[in-house]
Amino acid sequence: MEIKDVEKLAALARISLSDAEKPKLLAEMNNILAYVEQINSAVSSTSNSGPANTSTQAISNDSANTSVNSQPTNVMRDDVVTTEGGSYTEALVNAAPSHLDGYIKVKKILGGSQ
Amino acid sequence: MNIDLKKISITSAREALLKGEYTSVDLVNAYLKNIEEKNKDLNVFLGVFDDVLEQAKAADEIYKNDKAKAESMTLLGIPFATKDNIMIKGKPAQAGSKILAGYVSPYDSTAITKLKNAGAIFLGRLNMDEFAMGGSTENSAFGVTKNPYDTSKVAGGSSGGSAAAIASDMALITLGTDTGGSVRQPAAFCGVVGLKPTYGAISRHGIMAMGSSLDIVGTLSKKVEDSEIVYNVIKGIDSYDMTSVEGDNSSKINNLKSIGIVKGLLDQGGIDESVKSNYLASIELLKSNGYEIVEVDLPSIKYALAVYYVIMPAEVSSNLARFDGVKYGFKKEGNTLLDDYLLTRREGFGNEVRRRIMLGTYVLSAGYHDAYYNKALLVRDMMKKDFAEAFKQVSCILTPTTPTPAFTIGEKSDDPVQMYLADIFTVTANLIGSPSISVPSGFNNAANPLPLGLQFTAPHLCESLLFQVGKDFEKMVNQK
Numbered sequence: 073m074e075i076k077d078v079e080k081l082a083a084l085a086r087i088s089l090s091d092a093e094k095p096k097l098l099a100e101m102n103n104i105l106a107y108v109e110q111i112n113s114a115v116s117s118t119s120n121s122g123p124a125n126t127s128t129q130a131i132s133n134d135s136a137n138t139s140v141n142s143q144p145t146n147v148m149r150d151d152v153v154t155t156e157g158g159s160y161t162e163a164l165v166n167a168a169p170s171h172l173d174g175y176i177k178v179k180k181i182l183g184g185s186q
Numbered sequence: 187m188n189i190d191l192k193k194i195s196i197t198s199a200r201e202a203l204l205k206g207e208y209t210s211v212d213l214v215n216a217y218l219k220n221i222e223e224k225n226k227d228l229n230v231f232l233g234v235f236d237d238v239l240e241q242a243k244a245a246d247e248i249y250k251n252d253k254a255k256a257e258s259m260t261l262l263g264i265p266f267a268t269k270d271n272i273m274i275k276g277k278p279a280q281a282g283s284k285i286l287a288g289y290v291s292p293y294d295s296t297a298i299t300k301l302k303n304a305g306a307i308f309l310g311r312l313n314m315d316e317f318a319m320g321g322s323t324e325n326s327a328f329g330v331t332k333n334p335y336d337t338s339k340v341a342g343g344s345s346g347g348s349a350a351a352i353a354s355d356m357a358l359i360t361l362g363t364d365t366g367g368s369v370r371q372p373a374a375f376c377g378v379v380g381l382k383p384t385y386g387a388i389s390r391h392g393i394m395a396m397g398s399s400l401d402i403v404g405t406l407s408k409k410v411e412d413s414e415i416v417y418n419v420i421k422g423i424d425s426y427d428m429t430s431v432e433g434d435n436s437s438k439i440n441n442l443k444s445i446g447i448v449k450g451l452l453d454q455g456g457i458d459e460s461v462k463s464n465y466l467a468s469i470e471l472l473k474s475n476g477y478e479i480v481e482v483d484l485p486s487i488k489y490a491l492a493v494y495y496v497i498m499p500a501e502v503s504s505n506l507a508r509f510d511g512v513k514y515g516f517k518k519e520g521n522t523l524l525d526d527y528l529l530t531r532r533e534g535f536g537n538e539v540r541r542r543i544m545l546g547t548y549v550l551s552a553g554y555h556d557a558y559y560n561k562a563l564l565v566r567d568m569m570k571k572d573f574a575e576a577f578k579q580v581s582c583i584l585t586p587t588t589p590t591p592a593f594t595i596g597e598k599s600d601d602p603v604q605m606y607l608a609d610i611f612t613v614t615a616n617l618i619g620s621p622s623i624s625v626p627s628g629f630n631n632a633a634n635p636l637p638l639g640l641q642f643t644a645p646h647l648c649e650s651l652l653f654q655v656g657k658d659f660e661k662m663v664n665q666k
Contacts, residue, residue, distance in 0.1 A: 073548075081544045084551070085503065086510065087535070088528035100602055101545060107603050108492040108558065114565045149425040163292035169517035178512055179523040 073102055189216045191355040196264055196412045199358065203249055203263050204256060210242040210249070210263030210307065213358075217265050217309060221356045228332045228341075230350045232270055234310035235277060241307045248305070260419055262305030267357035269348050270311045271318055271394040272403070274298050281394045282314040282326040282344075285534030286515040295392020296427070297361065297403050297420040304419045309357055312347030316536045317506065318368055318396045320344050321608040324599050325538045332595070333375060336634040339592040342372030342608075348406045349376035359416055360406045365397045366494050367587075367612025369404030370624035374587035374639025377626045379656070381405045381413040382612075384646045385619035386431040388417075389424035397501040400494075400616040410625060410656040417649060436644075436651040439581045445472060445642075445655070446482040446580035454488070456607055458590040460630035464638045465586045468627050471662050472584075482576040482583065486568040487614055493569070494613040495606060496549050496562035502539075503546025509534065541602065570618050577645045582655060585611045587624040587639035591632070615643045623652045625659050 078098050082089045089097065161174065170177040189208055202208055218238065225231050235241075245263035249256045256262055268274065271281040273291035275298075280286030294302065301308075315325040323331040323346030331346040333339040334354040341350040345362025349372035352360055362369040364382035373380025381404050388403040395401060403420065405413040424430045447469065452462055469479055511517035511530030518529040535543070549558035576583060589610055598605040615622035622643040629635035640659065644651050 077548075078544070081547050081551075085540075085543045085547045086507075086524075086527045086531050087540055087543065088532045097541065097544070100541060101548070103601075103603050104495060104541075104545060104606075105548075107606075108495050108562075111489055111492045111496065111558075111561050111565050114486060114489045114568065115561050147423060147425070147428045147430050154425075160292055167289060167292065167514045169511060169515065176512060179526065181523055 073098060073105065189213060191216055191220065191358075194358060195409055196261065196358065196415050199264060200260075200262075204253075206249070210245040211239060213263065214238055214242040214265050214307060214309070217355070217357060220354065221309070224334075224354050224356065227337060228334060228350055228354055229313060229329055230331055230341075230347045230354065230356055231267070231310045232282075232313050232328055232347070233278060235308060238307065238309055245305055245307060259303075259305035260415065261301060263307060264305070265307045265309050265358050266301060266360065267309045267312050267348070267351050268298070268361045269314050269318075269345050269363055271314060271363060272298065272361055273392040273394075274308055277308075277311065279311060279394070280327075280515065281317045282323075282328060283316045283534065283536070283539070284327040284516055285509050285530070289515045291392075293392060296389035296424045298392065300420045300422075301416075312345070312351055312360060314347055314362075315344035315368075316539050317394065317502075318344040318363055318365055319502070319538050319542055321367070321371055321605055322346065322593070322595075322598070324595065325536055327536060330595055333592045333636070335377065335636055336592070336632075338594055339636065340375065340595055342375035342588075342592060344368040344372075345380075345404070345406065346372045349373050349378055349380065352376065352378040352406050352408060358407075359412050362404050362406055363393060363396070364402055364404040364612075364616065365400045366498060366616050367609045369406060370587050370612050370622060370639070370641060371608060373406050373624045374626075374637065374641075375592035377629075377637025377639075379407050379410050379413050379626065380587075380624040380639075381417060381649070381652070382615060382622045383417060383421065383649055384431065384621045385616070386427070386429045387421050387621070387647065387649065389422070389427040389430050391424055391426035395505040397498040397616075398505060399501060400498060402616075410623070410653055410660055413623070414650075414653040421649075431647065433647045434650055435647040436649070436654075439645070439648060439651055441579070442581045442651065442654070443476060444478045444480055444580045446480050446576055446583040448487060448583065448585060449481050449483050451585060454610075456589050456610070457586070458630075460591060461586045461589060461638060464628050464630075465640070468640050468659075469584070471666065472659065475658070475662050479584075480580050482579060484569075484572045484576055484583075486565060486572045489565050490569065490614040490617060491606060491610050493562045493565045493617060494609070495545075496558045497566065497617070499542040499546035500550050500559050501546070502542045503544075503550065506535075506539065506543055538602070566617050569614065573618050573620065581651060582642045582644040582648070585641050585643070587611060587641040591630045591636035591638055611641060620644060620646060621649045621652055623656050625656045625663075627659075627663060
């Protein structure tokens with residue numbers, strides 16, 4: 073990783089960085105990546121290259137399944153309205169740093185100087 | 187009314203409250219007095235709620251006027267405190283971060299709803315590493331929590347406040363969250379019990395998300411029994427959490443007295459001598475009390491920390507995208523909306539959080555996704571298979587909770603990888619979704635002796651097995 077990669081990631085992550093902190097972050101991230109690199113030696117010995125099935129890990133308690141290898145199952149609920157409309161609106165809008173007349177206020181995104 | 191908080195348990199407090207030996211107001215006042223006296227030095231509570239005495243008075247009313255109801259409410263009048271990332275309606279919660287300054291929870295998390303229904307009292311909110319990222323609370327926007335056994339040492343993290351509160355008698359029981367060891371590691375550092383339940387066993391609804399495939403609410407207490415009581419109140423399926431589960435698999439385990447130790451575990455570097463000797467002594471203690479110790483092979487376990495530091499930041503980078511200065515808390519104004527985002531996240535997030543967001547962005551980015559994230563998922567799968575094999579032979583697996591006792595404040599704060607290594611024994615349970623408990627196992631030989639912890643990890647939904655073994659081990663340590 074290089075400084076320009078750090079800059080690219082910061083832009084993607086929506087975080088602005090000062091020039092002074094970039095080299096420090098670069099060194100730290102390179103250290104961490106060097107450490108996690110070892111996962112490559114764990115999988116190089118297997119031929120399995122397909123995607124793993126552990127992207128979620130909901131756990132089932134079916135039958136005699138006490139292994140840690142249970143397959144993901146989603147907990148679903150009926151598709152019915154459980155909360156009265158508007159009951160949280162005020163609390164949620166008021167949590168926004170900038171709001172007006174029941175709406176969250178943001179800067180305009182169209183017709184700017186660009 | 188003089189209440190000995192050192193010896194108190196939920197069971198003994200409930201007995202006294204039911205008999206009228208003291209009231210919930212007396213009990214709450216005893217804790218408030220301790221908080222008043224000790225919090226300045228230890229920095230455990232970020233805030234004490236202003237309605238604590240009203241809550242206690244309401245509990246006392248029930249004790250006085252409705253004995254049957256009082257008996258049916260398992261936690262009536264019992265003083266709790268919660269980590270700052272667990273939502274209680276109408277109370278501030280900011281996950282130890284500047285970016286949530288001024289935020290007030292608009293609803294109760296499911297765990298809190300269940301505790302309220304059982305009559306629990308909430309004293310206040312507890313310090314933590316920002317968004318639960320860290321192993322020492324040094325990443326809190328509110329400063330470090332100090333270890334009650336030695337104030338030059340960390341209390342551990344990320345639930346450092348939750349552990350120190352128990353060790354210094356500032357609450358009877360506390361809630362934390364555990365994504366890679368954040369309940370168990372501080373519990374070990376502070377000499378208390380820390381339970382990380384099965385993934386999904388307690389709803390994540392109303393818990394500020396860090397790593398969604400790893401996060402779970404946990405309990406911290408002086409004794410295993412207290413954690414057991416609280417776990418049984420807050421567990422269960424929740425329609426607000428589609429990964430929630432319930433059940434008890436413990437009865438399906440037929441080799442309860444057979445405990446696994448991991449082949450080659452002590453050969454890896456970085457394990458303190460005091461931890462090694464305590465671990466070996468604990469094994470002997472279990473053997474002399476009728477347990478069979480079996481060596482099991484878990485070849486993939488050595489990759490656990492590396493896998494964790496790919497999957498967790500990936501999930502962090504996605505979960506923390508919501509903090510942008512628009513929806514909650516702190517906002518730093520710029521010239522454009524994009525500037526608002528960039529500046530708010532720069533000033534609102536601390537260094538460790540920014541590092542993990544960027545690292546997660548990297549491992550998920552096109553070109554690196556296969557090399558890191560997908561590989562980590564594959565190794566996570568291998569780990570689950572290794573553990574499933576091991577659990578055919580043994581009921582649970584024993585390791586030290588941490589590789590060292592509590593370290594000195596500032597010692598690791600400049601080296602992220604060194605800090606991460608403190609999680610080396612704990613991350614595994616989160617990756618495989620298993621329940622795991624840390625039980626106090628003794629002290630090191632320092633001038634100010636520091637506590638050590640022993641960790642038991644069981645198959646999914648075998649919490650009651652862990653409680654049974656944990657209580658047994660607790661008894662052995664006390665009798666030694």
